[in-house]
Amino acid sequence: MRWLALFLFVALPAWGESVVLGLSQNEIAITTSFDGSEILVFGAVKREVPVPDGPELEVIITVAGPSVPVMVRRKDKRVGIWVNTDAVEVDRAPSFYAVATSGLLRDVLRDTEDLRYQISVPRAIRSVGAPMSITDAPAFTEALIRIRSEASLYQLRENQVAVDEQTLFRARIELPAALTEGAYATRIFLTRDGQVVSSYETSIDVRKVGLERWLFSLSRQQPIIYGLMSLAIAIFAGWGASAAFSLLRN
Amino acid sequence: MQIYLPIAEVSVNAYLLLGLGGLVGILSGMFGVGGGFLMTPLLFFIGIPPAVAVATEANQIVASSFSGVLAHLKRKTVDLRMGCVLLVGGLIGAALGVVVFNYLKALGQVDLLVKLCYVLFLGVIGGLMFIESLNAIRNTKKGKVPTRKKHNWIHKLPFKMRFRVSGLYISVIPPVLVGLCVGVLAAIMGVGGGFIMVPAMIYLLGMPTKVVVGTSLFQIIFVTAFTTMLHATTNFTVDVVLAVLLLVGGVIGAQIGTRIGVKMKAEQLRILLAIMVLAVCGKLAFDLLVMPSELFSVGAVGGH
Numbered sequence: 001m002r003w004l005a006l007f008l009f010v011a012l013p014a015w016g017e018s019v020v021l022g023l024s025q026n027e028i029a030i031t032t033s034f035d036g037s038e039i040l041v042f043g044a045v046k047r048e049v050p051v052p053d054g055p056e057l058e059v060i061i062t063v064a065g066p067s068v069p070v071m072v073r074r075k076d077k078r079v080g081i082w083v084n085t086d087a088v089e090v091d092r093a094p095s096f097y098a099v100a101t102s103g104l105l106r107d108v109l110r111d112t113e114d115l116r117y118q119i120s121v122p123r124a125i126r127s128v129g130a131p132m133s134i135t136d137a138p139a140f141t142e143a144l145i146r147i148r149s150e151a152s153l154y155q156l157r158e159n160q161v162a163v164d165e166q167t168l169f170r171a172r173i174e175l176p177a178a179l180t181e182g183a184y185a186t187r188i189f190l191t192r193d194g195q196v197v198s199s200y201e202t203s204i205d206v207r208k209v210g211l212e213r214w215l216f217s218l219s220r221q222q223p224i225i226y227g228l229m230s231l232a233i234a235i236f237a238g239w240g241a242s243a244a245f246s247l248l249r250n
Numbered sequence: 251m252q253i254y255l256p257i258a259e260v261s262v263n264a265y266l267l268l269g270l271g272g273l274v275g276i277l278s279g280m281f282g283v284g285g286g287f288l289m290t291p292l293l294f295f296i297g298i299p300p301a302v303a304v305a306t307e308a309n310q311i312v313a314s315s316f317s318g319v320l321a322h323l324k325r326k327t328v329d330l331r332m333g334c335v336l337l338v339g340g341l342i343g344a345a346l347g348v349v350v351f352n353y354l355k356a357l358g359q360v361d362l363l364v365k366l367c368y369v370l371f372l373g374v375i376g377g378l379m380f381i382e383s384l385n386a387i388r389n390t391k392k393g394k395v396p397t398r399k400k401h402n403w404i405h406k407l408p409f410k411m412r413f414r415v416s417g418l419y420i421s422v423i424p425p426v427l428v429g430l431c432v433g434v435l436a437a438i439m440g441v442g443g444g445f446i447m448v449p450a451m452i453y454l455l456g457m458p459t460k461v462v463v464g465t466s467l468f469q470i471i472f473v474t475a476f477t478t479m480l481h482a483t484t485n486f487t488v489d490v491v492l493a494v495l496l497l498v499g500g501v502i503g504a505q506i507g508t509r510i511g512v513k514m515k516a517e518q519l520r521i522l523l524a525i526m527v528l529a530v531c532g533k534l535a536f537d538l539l540v541m542p543s544e545l546f547s548v549g550a551v552g553g554h
Contacts (some may be wrong), residue, residue: 227482238316
């Protein structure tokens with residue numbers, strides 16, 4: 001892993017506390033041998049005044065992959081066989097979403113703030129306009145979260161952000177192997193008493209490189225050449241195996 | 251060793267793919283089936299997106315069939331003339347099949363129809379072949395000489411042609427029709443169609459089993475090459491890295507399979523193919539009938 005630290009400074013908000021952030025890498029290269037990755041998000045709280053009294057400072061870190069609409073289908077038994085009957089289109093669902101917090105999510109973040117900043121996994125997914133025939137639309141969103149959580153695509157990691165002296169914080173975010181390309185929005189929220197006191201946003205660029213990039217671009221831009229190339233490889237491999245075997249026999 | 255597939259956008263174990271390719275390749279060489287009807291469900295199972303699995307499988311079948319055909323050509327067990335006649339029907343059928351497929355997709359439920367197609371065809375063909383081969387084996391044990399019906403309604407049709415390698419003198423209409431039907435089904439079901447083609451050639455056209463395998467492979471090459479191009483240019487779902495891994499195993503497997511196939515008796519070969527076809531059919535039927543553990547599935551909008 002490359003330790004490409006990136007330091008960014010932002011102006012102080014009215015609260016007097018702001019984030020100075022470092023990322024172990026701000027770019028993830030998908031190579032042929034890509035098998036998941038881990039990024040270290042670390043930073044400090046910058047303040048002009050002493051640490052205020054009262055509730056402790058808590059930190060929430062979210063990493064979100066590109067959002068695309070998805071179709072969630074449900075099977076039902078019809079005439080003895082299980083078939084897809086109902087479908088709900090989820091308007092926006094990130095391909096990857098991780099939330100890491102310094103405490104239990106319900107302790108560090110109030111519901112109203114979650115609604116406003118769309119931090120927790122269910123809030124990061126937007127589903128509106130289920131067909132009239134479907135009375136239990138939330139079940140579809142829950143299913144989406146369940147399926148993607150099992151694939152480690154959606155992660156809720158409570159107590160995984162370490163905070164020292166209410167100033168330094170760090171967390172590891174594990175990215176699974178089945179990653180799609182795009183800009184991964186990374187957000188950091190500082191909260192006190194469940195209220196967001198400061199937030200900061202940057203992005204991690206996930207992209208295919210080398211052979212992966214070349215093949216992907218070719219398949220999109222020159223599909224005929226790509227198709228012919230695939231066929232040529234197939235024919236050549238078929239001939240090669242045949243020739244190799246006759247050599248072996250003689 | 252994990253490897254990231256650029257089009258499928260998933261990371262999979264390379265050795266697993268090589269092994270799968272090899273296994274299906276052996277079956278392909280033995281029976282003259284492309285193996286798509288086995289490989290496609292296996293790829294779904296290891297987490298390759300269905301659209302990519304279907305398209306890439308077509309590309310892999312090109313390789314294993316080509317490898318198999320070369321082995322058969324050396325033994326002169328390919329009826330090139332019959333292959334070309336079947337191919338004419340096959341290509342027209344494949345084009346028609348794509349039209350039918352898109353029409354079904356517009357109606358929704360294409361998934362279910364594909365599965366029902368599988369269960370129906372695999373069940374009927376597997377069942378018939380099983381019974382027939384069992385009878386043939388029983389007859390040989392009793393010492394009866396198997397009699398092939400020499401004259402039926404097929405022989406009364408016009409446009410007769412001599413197929414020397416197969417030892418047939420029949421009209422071109424039945425082979426074109428067989429090719430056409432298989433082409434349509436192949437495009438809808440996303441397979442080469444060998445498992446339908448092989449029995450059709452044996453039982454409908456009366457071709458000798460030895461020639462059937464090579465001839466079937468010969469026409470599968472062209473039908474699947476056509477399908478690969480269609481998928482690559484319209485859906486962009488052919489994953490060449492996945493295809494290479496599968497076909498390296500596949501072509502080697504096909505060579506081994508062809509050699510095993512030559513050593514076996516025709517009836518044994520047929521009964522084994524029948525058992526395999528019935529097993530896949532049973533698995534698919536089971537999935538349709540038994541309540542799945544996860545009722546929900548996530549898919550792309552507009553796809554299936």
